[in-house]
Amino acid sequence: MDTKLVELMADLMEEETITLVKELIERGANPMDILDDARSAMELVGKRFETSEYFIPDLIMAGEILKEISEIVKPLLEKSGANAKKGKVLIGTVAGDIHDIGKDIVTFMLDVSGFDVLDIGIDVPVQIFIDKIKEFQPQVVGLSGFLTLAFDSMKKTVEAIEKEGLRDKVKIMIGGGQMDETVKVYVGADAYGKDAVAGVQLCKQWIGG
Amino acid sequence: MAENAAKLFDERERRISDAIALRVPDRVPILVFFGFFPARYAGMTVQEVMYDPEKIWQAQTKTLFDFQPDGDQNPYLLRYLGPILETLDFKQLKWPGHGLTSDHTYQFVEGEYMKAEEYDAFLSDPTDFIIRRYWPRVCGKLQGLEKLPPLHNIISYYMGIPTGFGAFSLPEVIEALETLKVAGQESAKIGSYVRKFGIEMKEAGYPVQFGGICQAPYDTLGDFFRGTKGIMLDMYRRPEKLIKACEKILPFMFEMAVAGTKISGNPRVFIPIHKGVDGFMSMDQFKKFFWPTLKDLMVALINEGLVPCPLWEGDCTSRLDVIKDIPPGKACYALEATDIVKAKEAFRDRVCIRGNLPLSILATGTPDDVRAYCKKLIDIAGPGGGYIMDSSTGLDDAKTENVKAMFEFTKEYGVY
DSSP: OOHHHHHHHHTTOHHHHHHHHHHHHHTTOOHHHHHHHHHHHHHHHHHHHHTTSSOHHHHHHHHHHHHHHHHHHGGGSOOOOOOOOSOEEEEEEBTTOOOOHHHHHHHHHHHHTTOEEEEOOSSBOHHHHHHHHHHHOOSEEEEEOSSTHHHHHHHHHHHHHHHTTOGGGOEEEEESTTOOHHHHHHHTOSEEOSSHHHHHHHHHHHHOO | OOHHHHHHHHHHHHHHHHHHTTOOOSBOOBOOOOTTHHHHHTTOOHHHHHHOHHHHHHHHHHHHHHHOOSSBOOTHHHHOOHHHHHHHTBSSEEEETBEEOTTSOOEEOOOOSSOGGGHHHHHHOHHHHIIIIIHHHHBGGGGGGGGSOOGGGOOBTTBBHHHHTGGGGSHHHHHHHHHHHHHHHHHHHHHHHHHHHHHHHHHTTOOBSOSEEOOOHHHHIIIIIIHHHHHHHHHHHOHHHHHHHHHHHHHHHHHHHHHHHHHHOOOEEEEEEOTTSBTTBOHHHIIIIIHHHHHHHHHHHHHTTOEEEEEEOSOOGGGHHHHTOSOTTSOEEEESSSOHHHHHHHHTTTOEEEEOBOHHHHHHSOHHHHHHHHHHHHHHHOTTSOEEBOBSSOOTTOOHHHHHHHHHHHHHHTBO
């Protein structure tokens, strides 16, 4: 592990991080190790977020740096088997709601935390949730929504999951603007996550890893 | 104005201004952000009220007269948007019939409507940037304006005039100008309803909650130009330009607020706060990027004799000690999910608090839940005045019986 790389990236020093990555590659470093370091840095970023040292802009900035590193490093990687994932999470913004920023951050954080995430988009009709759950077979379903109109959409989505006999196969978490514990009870979800890191923790707790 | 209505108007206005001035009013005032609740309450769809000015009138007056809040909200500015948005082929919203079904409230479409590399163009001439770059992006029917040359170069008979107007003969530009003409007519129609409604509600005894609107400069830049992600990255990648752009926008916001209050004759200025709340940036970033131009804006408004009324969306508990730093008794802070106990401690001698009744309880709870929460709010925030009852944010999907409970309980229990 290159501790300097991990530190620079966790401190969100974009230019310095990218310069170092390029240097490391010129010096013949293993691209896979660089990616591992980037993931370690992301873990640090997540921890700093939990302790309220970092906030959403920091997560987004870290995501940008990770993307840049991946773009440099990935072409150099030999086609190796995909990393073993921790488990499957399906996520989408419920019917009638077109907000995506929160959902995208949760998706990204789950992805870098090693989960196999399927993001099915915004304004997702109940039937699409059902079809995709059957197809993808996730252990966790994340319902995102920003507005109060999402309360009933979430409720209907959970009810449909129940009706299709899928309810005991998945854990359901909700999150977004107007969501809270009261809404969790109303829609019949298993948990409410107040931010992206809380969502990742819920998945870790339910799936392990 | 009927004598009784005039008396009620004065009582209500005094109740609101007493609370804001941190004096003890006769009772806790109650004001609400109606959202699309009036449509549902009157049995109409969102689509109907967005397109039919008479239906908005019916829905709003029914809601107003049935619940009798201490102030009204002119519904035409934020609700009667269908025709003008359609005329412009507006891209920043989805609304019923345009990406959403008839009963869904309109929603904002996030985007980077100004690219990172366009800061310099914006800073050098924001009006030019808005007309020739921004409008064409957010209004499909104004795309032709892209073809215009910079208008600041058309100056006089040998400086610009001879060839400078050539672009105005292009078919795309003509289409855009035709669109502006129709949009102008729609604007005039909205304006006439705004005025008529304002006058009649005053005669019915209701002051307006807000006479003008503006935003924190950072929010205007982030919401409409750079996008949430764009502006967050700008804090790292081009902090100086971001701050310069906020400073550039500041006088526009002041001007917009003052113009509104002059037309309406009401000094309260609504300032929805979006991107400065807890979690959306660190405290250092808040102090560096968000607060300075917002504070300057609010102080300028106060010096103009106006009353800034920000709605601090989300949770702003960590910001309390910073945002309390404004002239005492001159503003009203609506709080969505901020800790009310800590807020009262911080604001007691500083600024009136409004709201904080969770919309989730109004939408999914029972009238008993609502009464219990209202009691808690009045007990905590009511003592000494300086509190206005309201939902945490726009009522939209609140249950009628819960809204009723909120009003009845506040008017009874909130008496000082």
